[in-house]
Structure formats: C-alpha cells, structure tokens
Amino acid sequence: MRFLVVALFSLTIAGCETAPRSPSLDDGLKVPALAIGVGKGQVPADTKFSGRNYFLDTSYVRVGLSDATVKELAGITRTHLKSLGFEEVSSRRKSHLMVFLYADRDLNSNDGSVLTATETHKMVMKEGAPVFETIQENSNQMVFQTQVQMNRHGRRPEVLGHVVFRSANEQWTGSEEQLVLMYKEQIVDLLPKAPLQNEKMKGDPGCILRFGFEEHKAKVTSVLKNSPAEKAGIKIGDLVESIDSVPHSLSTIEKLEGAYAQNLKVPIKLMRNGKTIRSQIAADVVCE
Numbered sequence: 001m002r003f004l005v006v007a008l009f010s011l012t013i014a015g016c017e018t019a020p021r022s023p024s025l026d027d028g029l030k031v032p033a034l035a036i037g038v039g040k041g042q043v044p045a046d047t048k049f050s051g052r053n054y055f056l057d058t059s060y061v062r063v064g065l066s067d068a069t070v071k072e073l074a075g076i077t078r079t080h081l082k083s084l085g086f087e088e089v090s091s092r093r094k095s096h097l098m099v100f101l102y103a104d105r106d107l108n109s110n111d112g113s114v115l116t117a118t119e120t121h122k123m124v125m126k127e128g129a130p131v132f133e134t135i136q137e138n139s140n141q142m143v144f145q146t147q148v149q150m151n152r153h154g155r156r157p158e159v160l161g162h163v164v165f166r167s168a169n170e171q172w173t174g175s176e177e178q179l180v181l182m183y184k185e186q187i188v189d190l191l192p193k194a195p196l197q198n199e200k201m202k203g204d205p206g207c208i209l210r211f212g213f214e215e216h217k218a219k220v221t222s223v224l225k226n227s228p229a230e231k232a233g234i235k236i237g238d239l240v241e242s243i244d245s246v247p248h249s250l251s252t253i254e255k256l257e258g259a260y261a262q263n264l265k266v267p268i269k270l271m272r273n274g275k276t277i278r279s280q281i282a283a284d285v286v287c288e
Contacts, residue, residue, distance in 0.1 A: 051096030
C-alpha cells in the first residue's frame with residue numbers, strides 16, 4: 001500500500017579566483033554517469049489541485065544515500081514547492097499534495113511507482129516443520145525516485161508524476177553530487193508551474209480510501225489503529241501473499257485498494273511464522 005511512492009529525493013565548484021560560481025552539468029564532474037530511467041512523468045500543466053498544502057515524506061529513503069544528501073534533496077524540493085505557492089504541513093491528513101522521496105536498491109515496476117527488490121517465497125521443511133523462506137535478489141543499481149501524488153477526501157490518491165534516477169554501479173558513492181545537480185533541474189520539469197484554480201472539496205484531503213497497513217517487499221511494516229487492516233487481524237511482520245487471489249508480486253497494494261469499493265470485502269492471504277493466515281479486508285476511508 002502506498003502508495004508505491006512514491007514520496008518521493010550542493011556541489012560548489014570554484015569558478016575563477018575572484019568569486020565562486022554555481023555548478024552545472026557542463027562542469028565535467030569526474031564521477032560515474034547517472035541515467036534517468038523507467039520514465040519521467042511530468043505533472044500536467046492543467047491539473048486542478050485540491051489545495052496547496054503539501055507533506056514531504058522521506059521515510060522511504062531506505063539505503064544508499066548519505067543523510068547529508070537526503071537533507072539536500074529534501075531542501076531543494078521544499079524550495080521549489082514554496083516558489084510555486086505550496087505550504088508545507090506536518091500532517092498527512094491535512095495534505096493536498098504528497099511528495100515522496102524514495103531510495104532503494106532496485107526498481108521493479110513498469111511505471112516507476114514501486115521500489116522493491118525481486119523476491120521469491122517458498123515453503124521448505126526444516127526439522128520436520130514447514131518454514132516460509134524468502135529468497136531476495138537485488139540488482140546492481142541503486143535507485144532514487146521522487147513521486148508526486150494528490151489527495152482528495154474519500155478517494156484513492158492520484159499519482160501526478162515521478163522522476164527516477166539510477167546509479168551507474170552498486171553504490172551512489174562518487175555520484176551523489178551529480179545526483180543533486182541533476183535533481184535541481186528535474187524537479188522543475190516534474191512540477192513546472194504553479195497550481196491553477198483549486199478544486200472544491202469537503203473534508204480533510206488526507207482521509208483517503210485505503211486498507212490501513214503499509215508493507216515493504218511484501219512484509220507488513222505498520223498497521224493503523226481502527227483501520228480495516230487491524231480489523232482483519234493483520235500484524236506487523238506478516239508477509240502478504242495475495243489479496244483477492246492476486247499474488248503480491250503481480251500488483252501493488254495501492255492498485256488493489258483503488259479497485260475495490262468501500263465495504264466490499266475480499267480475501268487476503270498472509271504468512272505468519274511459517275503458517276498461512278486467511279482473512280477478509282475491505283478498503284475504507286482512513287485518516288492518519
């Protein structure tokens with residue numbers, strides 16, 4: 001669920017002796033080349049925003065980038081959004097716009113919306129008992145992505161655009177400065193114009209249709225109180241095998257949430273401590 005996200009990701013080079021100058025991509029940095037991969041989706045210029053509050057989520061920055069670089073990328077994002085008239089808020093519930101910064105080892109999605117490594121789950125017998133074993137295969141590239149989505153009360157979030165960067169090797173080491181430079185240019189292309197007339201909406205925008213749990217690589221990482229997930233008995237640490245018989249590997253939680261109307265219960269299959277857990281879950285409006 002969620003998403004996705006994807007939330008959402010300076011170098012100073014001396015010019016002459018009298019004064020420093022701003023760097024550009026023409027400075028010929030001696031670092032591995034970066035590639036903008038898996039597509040770049042610009043936010044449509046005629047988008048009618050539901051409001052001008054935004055929430056910046058960096059919790060999906062999991063591996064690869066230094067804290068200083070993440071802070072700098074977040075700062076660039078905030079500066080650009082402020083220039084367009086958006087105001088940062090500290091609550092998802094009040095946010096009309098969600099901006100996710102992601103960093104992980106592999107990008108496994110055709111539309112660039114979900115960061116995950118390739119995993120294979122199988123049941124094996126150990127000491128006469130069945131054990132659920134996970135085999136994970138990582139790519140050689142590190143990935144950084146910024147994703148912009150819009151919230152509307154009672155609906156699923158709408159992904160407006162995203163930009164994805166891939167490292168040239170197994171680490172960002174030696175190329176974080178170049179990533180920052182490229183990001184400064186790409187964030188402007190991603191969201192180039194100030195919002196048009198706001199769309200009228202009732203209720204908090206962050207109260208959206210969802211299951212109420214988050215996962216990473218099929219493993220449940222959080223469960224919201226009083227959410228459909230909690231009522232279905234989902235616990236942190238569970239492995240999501242399928243929802244409505246759709247294997248986790250074939251779809252995202254976000255897409256499945258949007259496919260079902262409120263109060264329409266569908267089966268969910270989990271694995272917990274080597275045992276299969278079956279329940280039912282229905283997407284509902286959840287406020288964070």
